[in-house]
Amino acid sequence: MRSRFTAPSARLALAAVAAMAVTATATATATATADSRSSAVRACVTKDLTYKVSVKTQAGGYYLVTAKAKSGVTCYLEGVFPSASFGSSPDSEVSPAEHAVSERVTLSGATAAYAGINPKTTNNDHGREFDFLHLAVAGDETNAVTLTLPESALVDRPVATNWHADPADAVPFSG
Numbered sequence: 001m002r003s004r005f006t007a008p009s010a011r012l013a014l015a016a017v018a019a020m021a022v023t024a025t026a027t028a029t030a031t032a033t034a035d036s037r038s039s040a041v042r043a044c045v046t047k048d049l050t051y052k053v054s055v056k057t058q059a060g061g062y063y064l065v066t067a068k069a070k071s072g073v074t075c076y077l078e079g080v081f082p083s084a085s086f087g088s089s090p091d092s093e094v095s096p097a098e099h100a101v102s103e104r105v106t107l108s109g110a111t112a113a114y115a116g117i118n119p120k121t122t123n124n125d126h127g128r129e130f131d132f133l134h135l136a137v138a139g140d141e142t143n144a145v146t147l148t149l150p151e152s153a154l155v156d157r158p159v160a161t162n163w164h165a166d167p168a169d170a171v172p173f174s175g
Contacts, residue, residue: 048075049137081163
């Protein structure tokens with residue numbers, strides 16, 4: 001769901017995050033391979049998780065996405081923003097709301113990760129209405145899930161926070 005139309009600085013940031021994720025995954029795989037009895041936690045993929053979307057009013061309003069590991073799964077989410085879009089056009093894809101990578105969140109049992117998505121960061125009446133959010137763990141876009149939004153969203157330059165362990169850290173403040 002990422003687009004070639006992303007601004008150069010955003011592409012550079014995405015490339016850096018992807019390189020860090022690949023390096024972290026390769027390191028975890030090498031560690032697990034070296035000791036097959038290792039209890040190394042693997043990176044989450046989209047299908048490892050269940051998702052819930054709720055509406056929050058703080059910071060002008062946003063959607064809070066809650067992700068939990070499915071029963072029997074233990075995995076981690078890197079502290080990067082989820083791959084998400086409201087539609088299939090490049091202008092409905094979320095951009096990062098944060099400029100740095102956050103701490104990794106390990107999911108298992110009742111532990112959850114949170115990301116905030118602000119569908120409209122512009123101060124005008126422009127935008128398009130959407131009722132669904134397409135969401136994937138960054139790097140696993142081919143397995144995206146489609147989530148019904150609790151209410152329609154007017155979308156114009158959407159942004160998303162990184163995954164966080166505390167929902168209070170997932171508020172996508174504008175400007």
